[in-house]
Each structure stands twice: as structure tokens, then as C-alpha cells.
Amino acid sequence: MNLPLILITNDDGYASKGINSLLNAVKEIGEILFIAPDSPQSGMGHAITVNNPVRCKKTNFFKGVNAYTCSGTPVDCVKMGIHLLKGRKPDVILSGINHGSNVSTNILYSGTMAAAVEGAMEGIPSVGFSLTDFSENADFSYAEQVVAFITKKILKNGLKKGTCLNVNIPNVLESDIKGIKICKQGNAFWEDSFENRKDPMGKDYYWLTGSFASKETDTETDIHYLNNNYVTVVPCQYDMTCHTSVNELKNWIS
Amino acid sequence: MNLPLILITNDDGYASKGINSLLNAVKEIGEILFIAPDSPQSGMGHAITVNNPVRCKKTNFFKGVNAYTCSGTPVDCVKMGIHLLKGRKPDVILSGINHGSNVSTNILYSGTMAAAVEGAMEGIPSVGFSLTDFSENADFSYAEQVVAFITKKILKNGLKKGTCLNVNIPNVLESDIKGIKICKQGNAFWEDSFENRKDPMGKDYYWLTGSFASKETDTETDIHYLNNNYVTVVPCQYDMTCHTSVNELKNWIS
DSSP: OOOOEEEEEOSSOTTSHHHHHHHHHHTTTSEEEEEEESSOOTTOTTOOOOSSOBOEEEEOSSTTSEEEEESSOHHHHHHHHHHHTTTOOOSEEEEEEEESOOOTTHHHHOHHHHHHHHHHHTTOOEEEEEESOOSTTOOOHHHHHHHHHHHHHHHHHOOOTTEEEEEEEOOSOGGGOOEEEEOBOOOOEEEEEEEEEEOTTSOEEEEEEEEEEOOOOOOSBHHHHHHTTEEEEEEEESOOBOHHHHHHHHHHHO | OOOOEEEEEOSSOTTSHHHHHHHHHHTTTSEEEEEEESSOOTTOTTOOOOSSOBOEEEEOSSTTSEEEEESSOHHHHHHHHHHHTTTOOOSEEEEEEEESOOOTTHHHHOHHHHHHHHHHHTTOOEEEEEESOOSTTOOOHHHHHHHHHHHHHHHHHOOOTTEEEEEEEOOSOGGGOOEEEEOBOOOOEEEEEEEEEEOTTSOEEEEEEEEEEOOOOOOSBHHHHHHTTEEEEEEEESOOBOHHHHHHHHHHHO
């Protein structure tokens, strides 16, 4: 029996602890194609590299794993991985495990989730996994169990075509996890700020900073459940049409 | 009477013909804050600059216009523009006019549209404009009329909160334009390819290429109407939840 083919990628880069944990979680479940950025690509959203060439190198960083590093973005990694497969199609694409959560509107900024959305666009069941811990040495041991559980579910049941999953895992003791919640994307936003500094030549530069703030009262959201110690699963699609506005605007424009 | 405040940006860079046409189209309608990338940012999607500082410089490139260049992405430009306004809020954000169309799933890759989506997330009515002509010297004269028409409509009527518009304009004679269609995002995809080349040191590098292909039979889409000489307007939202999947998955996961 052929093992399922699992493409794994991330946005923190090939050497991050999170993608090592992702690999650990699924390496016995399937045949792995590992292709991840050669440098951190956080916040790259759905960017692709069109104005520059992309480098792609085979790496022996992971013993016994078919692994590549790529100079591009997470979405470039998915495209390049599919290119390397020469017509074979992954059974599932997994991205992460991200160091830091990707709930709510962060799906738009997240390279981790963009890789999963790109997978959905390729018609491949895809999942982005994130843990609410930004530290390099975050503990992914419970997250690995979640990855294995959800990957097996998808390999068995598939996913609705054109969708992917945004999975966020709270960084609490396993005994404090209340369960898994299927829910919707929360409606929270970054309150941005730019920190103005001077470089050694006395010229201005800026760092984007900010805090993520939710003002909504709806509790059926990923942000709410994650804050209440649930693993959250949001099914996502790449159709960004606001369908309820289509008819409204027909009057508006005439 | 105060003029409305119009923030304009793009992804082709501040010196492109398209953003000059955008400025031309609206400079008499409102007070302008111009902030655009200092280099081309095509394909940057919703990327933000988090691992590097951002530069922002006032420029006199446009006589009599409050204008800045920014080293970041189109979304960085929107965030920086709002930062520069110190609490004042733009009445509308306009992005483009892009050299090349942004129909269908290209909304995900497009820096032009990401700037508009970011505007929607800020609660500001926003529009991305694109012309189906990639050339540097594209003729934007009819597109300018479309920009002025839609901007005036929005300033008068507003837009549903949390939405923005994806406007694509066919590159045909004005006399061949059939009208404006409000429609949905088409379901077409890039058939990607990577061209493998050798650098002068004999090492491999790759260029992402491909062709955009639609296989759908649904004709109520932007890609269909644009191909039939309509100006297309797709109302877009940033909620990527596939709501129909939420209940289905509740059974799936239990």
C-alpha cells in the first residue's frame, strides 16, 4: 500500500522548531516532501516572488527526509513543491507549526495560512497549524498530537474542495485544554503603531508594532475559543466575494 | 466645506503611470495623501514588513501633492499613511491603477487589492483599480473616468462596512465598453511553471511563470464579464471563513 504524500512547509523557515515538530507528528503517517523557506517569512501573507528569481536546494538537514529549502515565500514553497513532484499531487499540505497564533484576521498576514490557502486553490486538502507561543523554544508536544489527529481525519474524510483549515492551539498544559471547536474567523484587528528611530547616519526609519484588539461580542469565533483554552479549527475559503453586497451594489451603481 | 480625504497607493511603485493616472482622476475631488512603494511590489499580496525596518520619505515628485514613498509593501503603505495622519481618517482609500488585471483569485496575490482589503479592515471604504494592460505606457484615459465615477459614488453612498471593491477595466476602445457589471470573483487559477536557468556561476535558479486558466462554466464572474468588455466590480470582504463548512465539520471532527 502506498503511503499518502504529505507536503509540509511553514513561514518561520526550515530550521525552526515548529516545522520540526510538524515533521515529527506526521513522518510515520505518510511519505514526506519537505520544502520550507531558507529564511524567516513571517507576515508575508500570500506574496509570491515575481520580480526576482527563486533558489531551491536539496538539503540533508533532516536525515532520511526528502527535503528542500527555498529562497521564496511560503506560497512559493507550495508552488515549487508541486513543481518538484512533476505531476504527482500531494494528498495533503500541512503548514506550520507556527510560532505564534494566527486567529481572526491574521489569516491575511500569515505566510503559514497563505501556504494552506494556496493548497486549497490547488484543490489539495490543506491545513495551517499555529501555537500561541512566539518563543523559539516553544513546547510543541501537545500540538504534535493535534497535527497527527487532524491529518489522519483529513486523509480519511477529505475536505470540501476549495477549503483549508486554520488550526490554532493554545499554549497551556494539556490537562487544561477543553477540546476542539469548529468556529468562524473572529473580527479583530491590529491597532498599528510605527516606532520612529534614527539609524547611525541620523536618518529616520520605522518599525511596525501594535497590539491585536477584539471589540466584538460574538463568541462563536476562533479568538474567543482560543482564549478559553480550546483548539480552534476555522474552515477557510479563497472566495473573497461579499455575496450579500452583489445585489445591493447593483442598485447603487445604476 | 472640507474636501474629502483620499489616500492613494499602489503596488507598481510611486513612479508608475498607473498611479499618476489615479492621482489625475481624483485630485480635484479631494485632499490627497499619496503614499506608494519606492520600488515595484507586484505579487506581494497582503505581506507586511515585520522582520525589517521601513523607510518613509516625503517626496516632491508630484507638485503640490502631499506625497510619500515607502520602502514597504502596499499594505505597509496603507498602515504608514494612516500613521502619518495622526488620528485623522481617510474618507476613501484608492489603490492602483494597476498595470494588468486582478480578476478572480488574483485578488490573493495582488498588492493592489491587498491595500484595498487593508483599508476595509480599517473600516474605510476602499477600491483597487486595475487595467488589463501590463505595459508601462498603458493608456489609462478611460480608466481615469471609471476611477472618478466610482470614487464619487463611494463618497456619496459609502460602502458596506468591512468591504472593498475590486474594479477591473478592459483595455479596449471606450466605444467598445459595454458597461459596468457588479459580479463575483471568478474561480480561475494559475497553471504554474518554473523556468530553470543557470546563473553565471553555474548554479540553478528558477523563474515563476504560468498561464491563468478558467475552466468554470458560471458566467456571473469578473473574469467572464471582463473578457466581454465590461468594467467589473466585485465587492470583497476579509472574512475567509467557509461558513457552510462550519456545521459540516462539527460532525466530522467529533
